[in-house]
Amino acid sequence: MFDIGFWELLVIGVLALLILGPERLPGAMRSTIKTIRSVRNTASGFKQEMEHQLRVHELHENLKKAEQQGLTDLSPELKESVDELKDAAKSVQQPYKKD
Template sequence: MFDIGFAELLIVSVVALLVLGPDKLPTAVRTCGMWIGRIKRSVTAIQHEISEELRVEELRRTAAISKEELDKELKEMRTPFKAAAEEVDAAVKAVDTSETPPSSPAAEDQKHS
């Protein structure tokens, strides 16, 4: 991130010791470390949330593509069954129209007499 070498850290430490003094320097360093830790945790949490959202979005995209493929396959598989069902319906209608209505039992008795 930043290219800070040992020499730069040594200069900053000496200046901080001269400005703050030996009494306040440990407290200032502790406070600075605490804030840096909070910032790092916040950045890590944000990165984690972003990567999780990207993962979820990728899963949604993959699921949508899979759904489209499955819908296409389902449509292809329905075609022969739909044609067969239409043939069966046509055959049933043909059988229904060719049948004579059933005769009543009284009509049967009159035929036999």
């Protein structure tokens, strides 16, 4: 991600030690690591959500194509998307069926 070598890290460490002092340096490092982790988790969640939305959009477009063809003589890709949507619809309806 960043092109930081050993010497750059050493300079940053020495400067942090001089500026913050040995008492506050461990706490500052912990808070920095915590912030970096939260940013990574947020970015990861955003990426997963975008991938999910793109997949939903793709399935929706494939369903439109299939409906335009009258759900007959579908290409294997469209047939797979329609089957996947049907399975998803069944799994959503399953918990709400009355006995």
